[in-house]
Amino acid sequence: MAQPIVKIDNVYKQYGTFKAVDGISLTIDEGDIYGFLGPNGAGKSTTLRMLLSLIKPTAGSIEIMGKSLNNSRNKILAETGSIIEKPDFYLYLTAKQNLWLLSKMYSQNIGTKRIQEVIQLVGLSGRENDKVKTYSHGMKQRLGLAQALLHNPKLIILDEPTTGLDPQGIIELRELILKLKNEGKTVVLSSHILSEIQLIADSMVIINNGKAVAQGKVNSLLGDDDVVVYVELADTEKFNTEIGQSAFANSLNAVENNVAALKLAKQEIPHLVAWLNEKGIAFYALDYKKRLEDYFLKITHK
Amino acid sequence: MRNLLIVCFMILLLPAIGQSPSGLLQEVNVKFSTVKTYSAGLNLEFDIPGVKVDPIKGDVFYKAPKKFRIKTKGIIFLPKQNPYEAILLLSDSNSYVAVKMADETVSNVKTTVINVLPKKQADFIVGKFWIDPVNKLVLKSEITTQANGTLVTNYAYGAMAKNALPDKMELTFDVAKFKVPKAVAVDINSKTKAGDTKSKGTGNVKFTFTNYVVNKNIDDKVFTE
Amino acid sequence: MLVKLTLNELYKILAKPRSYIGFLAITTIIMLIEFALYVDGKNYIGFIFQALEQTVIIQGEILNGSLVCFIILQTLIIQMPLLVALVTGDLISGEMASGTIRLLATRPVSRGQILWSKILAGGIYVFALLFWLGLLALGGGLLFFGTGDLTVLKTDELVILRESDVIWRFISAFGVAFISLLLVASFSLMLSCFTDNSIGPIIMAMSVIVLFTIIGTMEVPLFDKIKPFLFTTHMVIWRNLFDNPVPKEMVVKSIAVLLGHIGLFLSIAHYKFTKTDIQN
Ligand SMILES: Nc1ncnc2c1ncn2[C@@H]1O[C@H](COP(=O)(O)OP(=O)(O)O)[C@@H](O)[C@H]1O
Ligand SMILES: [Mg+2]
Numbered sequence: 001m002a003q004p005i006v007k008i009d010n011v012y013k014q015y016g017t018f019k020a021v022d023g024i025s026l027t028i029d030e031g032d033i034y035g036f037l038g039p040n041g042a043g044k045s046t047t048l049r050m051l052l053s054l055i056k057p058t059a060g061s062i063e064i065m066g067k068s069l070n071n072s073r074n075k076i077l078a079e080t081g082s083i084i085e086k087p088d089f090y091l092y093l094t095a096k097q098n099l100w101l102l103s104k105m106y107s108q109n110i111g112t113k114r115i116q117e118v119i120q121l122v123g124l125s126g127r128e129n130d131k132v133k134t135y136s137h138g139m140k141q142r143l144g145l146a147q148a149l150l151h152n153p154k155l156i157i158l159d160e161p162t163t164g165l166d167p168q169g170i171i172e173l174r175e176l177i178l179k180l181k182n183e184g185k186t187v188v189l190s191s192h193i194l195s196e197i198q199l200i201a202d203s204m205v206i207i208n209n210g211k212a213v214a215q216g217k218v219n220s221l222l223g224d225d226d227v228v229v230y231v232e233l234a235d236t237e238k239f240n241t242e243i244g245q246s247a248f249a250n251s252l253n254a255v256e257n258n259v260a261a262l263k264l265a266k267q268e269i270p271h272l273v274a275w276l277n278e279k280g281i282a283f284y285a286l287d288y289k290k291r292l293e294d295y296f297l298k299i300t301h302k
Numbered sequence: 303m304r305n306l307l308i309v310c311f312m313i314l315l316l317p318a319i320g321q322s323p324s325g326l327l328q329e330v331n332v333k334f335s336t337v338k339t340y341s342a343g344l345n346l347e348f349d350i351p352g353v354k355v356d357p358i359k360g361d362v363f364y365k366a367p368k369k370f371r372i373k374t375k376g377i378i379f380l381p382k383q384n385p386y387e388a389i390l391l392l393s394d395s396n397s398y399v400a401v402k403m404a405d406e407t408v409s410n411v412k413t414t415v416i417n418v419l420p421k422k423q424a425d426f427i428v429g430k431f432w433i434d435p436v437n438k439l440v441l442k443s444e445i446t447t448q449a450n451g452t453l454v455t456n457y458a459y460g461a462m463a464k465n466a467l468p469d470k471m472e473l474t475f476d477v478a479k480f481k482v483p484k485a486v487a488v489d490i491n492s493k494t495k496a497g498d499t500k501s502k503g504t505g506n507v508k509f510t511f512t513n514y515v516v517n518k519n520i521d522d523k524v525f526t527e
Numbered sequence: 528m529l530v531k532l533t534l535n536e537l538y539k540i541l542a543k544p545r546s547y548i549g550f551l552a553i554t555t556i557i558m559l560i561e562f563a564l565y566v567d568g569k570n571y572i573g574f575i576f577q578a579l580e581q582t583v584i585i586q587g588e589i590l591n592g593s594l595v596c597f598i599i600l601q602t603l604i605i606q607m608p609l610l611v612a613l614v615t616g617d618l619i620s621g622e623m624a625s626g627t628i629r630l631l632a633t634r635p636v637s638r639g640q641i642l643w644s645k646i647l648a649g650g651i652y653v654f655a656l657l658f659w660l661g662l663l664a665l666g667g668g669l670l671f672f673g674t675g676d677l678t679v680l681k682t683d684e685l686v687i688l689r690e691s692d693v694i695w696r697f698i699s700a701f702g703v704a705f706i707s708l709l710l711v712a713s714f715s716l717m718l719s720c721f722t723d724n725s726i727g728p729i730i731m732a733m734s735v736i737v738l739f740t741i742i743g744t745m746e747v748p749l750f751d752k753i754k755p756f757l758f759t760t761h762m763v764i765w766r767n768l769f770d771n772p773v774p775k776e777m778v779v780k781s782i783a784v785l786l787g788h789i790g791l792f793l794s795i796a797h798y799k800f801t802k803t804d805i806q807n
Pocket of ligand 2: 041044045046085159160
């Protein structure tokens with residue numbers, strides 16, 4: 001059983017009467033890639049900021065690497081690397097100077113060799129002596145990664161790391177994250193795009209309105225046992241009269257605008273089609289979505 | 303003719319020596335005239351209205367008849383009138399008329415007071431000397447000139463009295479009170495504004511001489527540089 | 528660690544062009560003053576003393592290095608707080624505004640250390656600025672005008688300080704000026720902790736100083752009562768070191784007031800910065 005590296009217990013962050021984070025509890029296992037998924041304003045960044053002690057929780061406790069964040073902040077941060085929101089740097093300095101300044105903030109000796117190494121790792125070689133002022137957003141994002149990895153941390157927290165990256169950059173980032181995982185590191189990343197998390201994460205939490213609405217292993221959360229089937233009906237009336245007596249009566253979610261939504265396991269779809277044919281209920285189309293995906297799309301498109 | 307004139311003068315002056323005011327002045331003058339040059343160490347103390355300044359040490363150089371120079375490393379204030387004006391005045395006994403006044407006591411010494419008036423139109427208007435008749439020393443002088451106002455000098459003598467050289471001199475003179483133009487003043491408000499708004503005041507400078515060196519040649523450059 | 532952090536902060540200060548504005552301004556102004564006095568100083572002095580010289584002979588050079596240095600100090604000390612605030616008012620808020628504060632606050636160093644490294648770096652900057660001023664003013668003054676007694680023109684009197692009595696006064700005056708400027712630095716740094724606007728604290732600090740100075744120089748009885756409570760009143764205490772004798776009690780009291788203010792401002796800054804949520 002994997003060791004938990006991060007334990008968040010009933011954490012709140014309140015601004016006035018507004019709860020940006022509303023009682024989140026979760027555990028992140030060491031060595032995992034862990035996704036924070038949620039629409040904009042859900043409270044992802046706020047939660048991640050609390051992990052880095054940038055902001056203080058209104059209530060609740062955070063434990064990282066077995067230590068309380070309150071008491072062992074510096075020890076924890078020595079082993080943690082992060083990018084929160086935008087990758088901001090001293091624009092009047094070069095990438096190398098930026099990294100050099102940051103390297104001085106660790107008790108261990110981080111030499112120029114290591115600085116070159118991370119510059120290479122994120123693909124900024126050749127531009128390291130340019131002022132950051134001249135960088136594109138994507139390049140800053142890469143430099144952001146470089147500074148997060150500079151001190152070879154155990155825990156890496158990346159808040160929306162793909163924003164501003166081109167498709168090639170996104171692929172490279174994904175590969176880098178997997179590589180870090182192979183090195184035994186824990187990577188926490190957030191996104192408002194499901195596929196980004198789904199593709200790479202081992203575990204995830206979906207956050208909405210400051211609450212954790214679902215959490216667990218990605219393949220069980222986004223598995224085939226739990227899908228929503230949409231049937232665009234040609235004959236809604238007939239469907240409505242027949243469905244009550246059918247085996248699908250309990251699966252029906254709603255019928256809206258001549259579209260029926262049913263919660264099923266994926267392997268039940270052929271049975272549904274067979275039943276529709278048997279009853280002679282005409283339909284134009286049938287589609288399905290994984291339930292969480294479906295849910296997520298709903299909360300993001302509201 | 304000329305000889306005759308001189309003889310006449312001599313006869314005229316003869317009774318005066320020893321008793322007459324100009325005779326006394328002459329005696330004083332004679333004593334000082336043994337000094338051709340001197341130099342000395344000098345300490346200067348100032349009391350000038352509107353000016354706060356610490357004493358300073360320096361050197362003073364004199365060469366007969368009227369070369370006079372004070373050298374210090376710092377800023378000093380002196381009366382416009384040459385402090386040796388009094389001595390100079392006495393040296394030319396032809397140029398003045400001496401009038402004896404009532405005796406006065408200066409620094410516990412009974413002095414003969416002699417007023418001196420110019421014979422011809424001159425810069426000095428009136429001079430007044432308080433003379434110790436026993437030691438033939440000027441204890442106080444008061445010279446009023448057209449250009450430079452009145453200078454009162456008090457003299458105190460010590461070892462160099464034989465040359466009529468004072469150990470101390472205190473010069474008192476009128477000064478326009480110093481007013482700093484508003485535009486350049488530094489506002490140091492360390493004390494409540496002084497109520498002293500007199501525009502005129504009396505300045506005072508004290509000379510204290512030490513280590514007199516008399517009649518040793520002094521380079522003229524000293525006085526010009 | 529604090530040493531490393533302070534060096535980091537100095538590195539950043541040195542990398543920012545605005546940090547040189549102060550040095551440039553000081554150099555230019557000093558050059559101008561020295562040039563003007565070199566060319567026209569005699570007339571200037573003559574004008575000031577013309578009334579006095581009607582009745583007294585002033586012997587000795589009034590226009591000398593000491594006076595030039597004093598005039599420079601007198602002129603520049605008004606600008607110095609502004610030049611200082613320009614840099615120190617930005618130390619925290621600038622990083623807040625640019626978001627780089629996150630780079631610092633997510634490292635294994637406490638917020639207090641981050642703040643103190645900035646305070647120290649600010650202090651060193653202030654010292655360097657003042658040192659440069661002193662070097663140019665005193666150095667240039669002595670080089671072009673020579674040594675001599677210092678003539679101080681107070682409103683109600685003229686104070687002449689003997690040459691041997693001047694150097695310690697300049698050194699003490701620079702010391703007191705340093706404390707005054709540290710006050711400006713800590714004041715602007717404190718303001719800097721309360722905003723993520725980069726120029727806000729600079730403007731604010733300058734405004735407060737200008738306002739206090741104006742109140743302090745206005746001859747209004749009502750204001751006289753508040754003057755002792757304005758820190759700007761105590762910032763000009765360096766001038767009193769050129770009085771004779773030095774009003775020691777007053778100077779010591781003012782220094783204590785200045786140090787008290789510095790302590791207060793830094794405590795507030797510390798409290799605020801270590802407690803604040805970093806949202807940028
Ligand atoms: N300082 C603040 N004051 C008030 N509300 C805030 C503050 N910071 C964040 N919020 C609100 O908290 C919510 C969560 O924000 P955030 O954590 O940044 O969301 P996410 O990163 O998931 O997009 C948002 O609604 C945001 O407006
Ligand atoms: Mg966010």
